[in-house]
Amino acid sequence: MRVILLGPPGAGKGTQAERLAEHLGASRISSGDLFRQHTLKSTELGVLAKSYMDRGALVPDDVTIKMVMNWIIEPEQVRGFVLDGFPRTLGQAAALDQALTETGGIDKVLYIKVPREELVVRLSERLVCRLCQTPYSVNNSRLEKEGKCDKCGGQLYQRGDDKLVAVQKRLEVYSEQTEPLVGYYRGRGVLEEIDGEDSVSKVGDALTQAVAV
DSSP states (O other): OEEEEEOOTTSOHHHHHHHHHHHHTOEEEEHHHHHHHHHHHTOHHHHHHHHHHTTTOOOOHHHHHHHHHHHHTSGGGGGOEEEESOOOSHHHHHHHHHHTGGGTOOSEEEEEEOOHHHHHHHHHTEEEETTTOOEEETTTOOOSSTTBOTTTOOBEEOOGGGSHHHHHHHHHHIIIIITHHHHHHHHTTOEEEEETTSOHHHHHHHHHHHHHO
C-alpha cells in the first residue's frame, strides 16, 4: 500500500508515520530525512539541495521530486511506503501523481486534522532530541532523565522554528501552500480525515483502520 500522511506542523505525523509503516510492513520517509541523507552523502542532488538551503531558499520541487522518486524505486519499497508530510505543495502533488501513473498511484491520503489553537500549544511546548529527532512535550512527557531522550540518551532542545513567532509563521505557510492538498486529494477520492485531537494511541488506531479498508 502507498500512503501519504498529511497534516499541519504539530499534528504528530512523524510519530504516526513510523507506527503506520511498521503496521503495514512498509518503509517511511519524509522530505527532511531525504535532504539529510543526500546532504550527508554529498550526492549530486544533496549538493544541489544544500546550495538552496544554505542561502535560505526553498529547494525546488523538481529536486525534491527526484529525491523522492529515487527512494520510491529502491527494492526496499516494493511492499509499499508511507510518505510523511510529502508532498507539501500542489506542484509536488501533481508531479508525484504523474511519476506514479504507470505503477498505480497513491492508495490513501490520511489527513490528521488538528485545530490551530491546539497546534500552537503543541509546537511551542515541543522538545526534540538532537540525535534521533524524537519529539517530546514539555508538560506531558515523563522522562527517565531530565533533558535526555529516553530512546538514545541525546540532549533535548527546542527548535528555533518551534518558538511562538516562528510557529505562527509556519502555520501561515502551511495554510497557504499545503492545506490546498486536502481538497486536491479529496477530489481524487483517496482522502480520509482523522481526528488528530485524540490520544496518540487512538489516532494510531484510526490510521490503521483507515488503511485496512
